[in-house]
Amino acid sequence: MAGIKLPPSDDTSELPQQPRTPVTGDLISDDDRSIAADHDDEQRHADATEALAAANLRPSSDYSSDKDSEKDEEDGDGIASMLGLQSYWDAAYSDELQNFRQHGHAVMDTVVSWTKSLCIDITQRRLLNHGGSDKTEHDNHEVHDLSSWSVLDLGTGNGLLLQELAKHGFVDLTGVDYSEGAINLARGLAERDGYSNITFSVDDVLDTKLERQFQLVMDKGTLDAIGLHPDGPIKRLMYWDSVAKLVAPGGLLVITSCNSTKDELMQEVDSFNQRTTGNPVQPNSSVHQDSATHSAPFQYVDHVRSYPTFMFGGIVGSRVATVAFLRN
Ligand SMILES: C[S@@+](CC[C@H](N)C(=O)[O-])C[C@H]1O[C@@H](n2cnc3c(N)ncnc32)[C@H](O)[C@@H]1O
Numbered sequence: 001m002a003g004i005k006l007p008p009s010d011d012t013s014e015l016p017q018q019p020r021t022p023v024t025g026d027l028i029s030d031d032d033r034s035i036a037a038d039h040d041d042e043q044r045h046a047d048a049t050e051a052l053a054a055a056n057l058r059p060s061s062d063y064s065s066d067k068d069s070e071k072d073e074e075d076g077d078g079i080a081s082m083l084g085l086q087s088y089w090d091a092a093y094s095d096e097l098q099n100f101r102q103h104g105h106a107v108m109d110t111v112v113s114w115t116k117s118l119c120i121d122i123t124q125r126r127l128l129n130h131g132g133s134d135k136t137e138h139d140n141h142e143v144h145d146l147s148s149w150s151v152l153d154l155g156t157g158n159g160l161l162l163q164e165l166a167k168h169g170f171v172d173l174t175g176v177d178y179s180e181g182a183i184n185l186a187r188g189l190a191e192r193d194g195y196s197n198i199t200f201s202v203d204d205v206l207d208t209k210l211e212r213q214f215q216l217v218m219d220k221g222t223l224d225a226i227g228l229h230p231d232g233p234i235k236r237l238m239y240w241d242s243v244a245k246l247v248a249p250g251g252l253l254v255i256t257s258c259n260s261t262k263d264e265l266m267q268e269v270d271s272f273n274q275r276t277t278g279n280p281v282q283p284n285s286s287v288h289q290d291s292a293t294h295s296a297p298f299q300y301v302d303h304v305r306s307y308p309t310f311m312f313g314g315i316v317g318s319r320v321a322t323v324a325f326l327r328n
Contacts, residue, residue, distance in 0.1 A: 081228060081229070081230050083224075083225055083228045084225055084226060084227065084228035084229025084230065084232055084235075085229060086178055086179060089177070089178070089179040089181070089182060089225070090179045090180065090181050091181075092179075092181070093157075093179050093180075093181025093182040093184070093185050106307075106308040107220075107256065107307065107308070107320055108160065108161055108164055108220070109164070110304060110307055110308065110322070111161070111218075111220060111254070111256050111304070111322050112161065112164040112165055112168055113168070114304050114322065115165075115216070115218070115252075115254050115324070116146065116165075116168045116169070116170075118252065118254075118301070118302060118324055119146055119149055119216065119252070120144060120146070122252070123146075123148070123149075144169065145169070146168070146169040146170045146171070147169075147170075147171045147172065148215070149170055149172065149215045149216045150172040150174075150212075150213075150214045150215045150216070150248075151165055151170050151172060151173050151174065151214060151215070151216045151217075151218065152174050152175075152176065152210070152214035152216070152217045152218070152246060153165075153173075153174070153175040153176070153217075153218045153219075153220075154176060154205050154217060154218065154219045154222045154243070154246075155176070155177050155178075155182075155205060155219065155220075155221065155222025155225060155226075156175030156176060156177050156182065156183075156186055156200065157177060157182050157185075157186070157220075157221070158182070158185050158186055158189055159175045159182075159185070159186025159187070159189060159190055159198065159200060160189065161175075161218060161220055162174075162175050162186075162190070162195070162198050163189070163190060163193055163195050163198070165218075166195050166197075166198065170216075171197070173195075173197070173198045173199065174198070174199045174200070174201070174210075174214070175198060175199070175200045175201075176200070176201055176202070176203035176205065176208070176210065177200075177202065177203070178202065178203065178204040178205070179202075180202050183200045183201065183202050186198075186200045187200050205222065205226070205239060205242055205243070206226070206235060206238045206239060206242055207242075208242055208245075208246065210246060213245070213246060213247065213248035213249075213251070214246060214247065214248060214251060215248050215250075215251040215252070216251060216252050216254065217243060217246055217247045217251065217252070217253045217254070218254050218256075219243075219253070219254070219255045219256065220256040221256065221257070221258065223236065223239055223255055223257060223260075224257050224258060224259040224260070226239055227259060227260075228259075236268070237272075237275075240268070240269075240272040244272070244276070244297045244298070244327070247327035248327065249327055249328065250326070250327065251326075251327045252301065252324050252325070252326060252327070253298065253324070253325045253327065254322065254323070254324045254325075255322070255323055255325075256320060256321070256322040257320070257321050257322075257323075258319060258320050258321075260321060261319065261321050262303045262321045262323050265321060265323045266300050266323065269298045269300065269325055272297065272298065273296035273297055273298060274296075276296070276297050277295055277296055277297075279295070279296070295328070296328060297327065297328060298325040298326065298327060298328070299325060299326045299328060300323065300324075300325055300326075301324040301325060301326050302323075302324050303321065303322060303323040303324065304320075304321070304322040304323075307320050307322075
């Protein structure tokens, strides 16, 4: 495994970078995005491939095999499939650290501040449900204390999402990735940036060795990557089985995807709920619904409604969806 070569500066923007993908500050409604983007499925798949690759690290050019499957295609579909392979991420994180860049920052900022608000909102409601309505202003500061939220970041990559959550007050932070190179990178960056309290470990989400549950489980781009594996459909089923065990009852799962829309993620959850309970579950179910919904593993809570607009390959309006589900 190649060592991590970090530049002396504590500003990650000074890491040698690839040409930056332009990011605009314009906001676009999540609900309107399908109109703005106006891509067919094939185009979306290609966009997601580009977004996933661009948002992280450039793939190394000198790998040719994979733990799961031998594949070295040059066409678009081949590249898409490679994003689902562990060898892709191992090579990207171990050999091309100099290509590290952070153009996904705008998405990360949105995801983190939105997730923080959601956690505060849920904590507040829990306090009120437990007779906390007459709390003093001093007591109400407790709702901003996010230390009770244990956080797991699935497929953490460079671990910067966890660093950002730490800046916003979360303290119990764990990141896992099946790529050892990713974990080395995440650890190196966390140490450099003064976040050595974040725990990182090599772990395959689909065959996790984690033995604890977490109040908040984050996934930014990992289900996308899993879905791009040649066995994506089966692996997505395995993903839900695994994640259902990792989110503590009453906890939250927050998924950010540039391949699936909010509605597609909700449908996927509905299918998982149905598969698990044997009951047809109301589509688009929201919190506080009937008992059938409550027996289902996951319930839709909320989604991010506005995102900065991105430009990939000259196309403005690449999709990103962030959706939160409550674990019953
Ligand atoms: C698109 S990247 C996202 C990285 C990071 N979450 C971010 O937002 O920058 C997908 C990440 O998921 C990891 N990954 C893919 N499949 C995984 C699995 N089965 N278990 C653990 N990590 C996985 C890859 O190594 C890669 O770091």
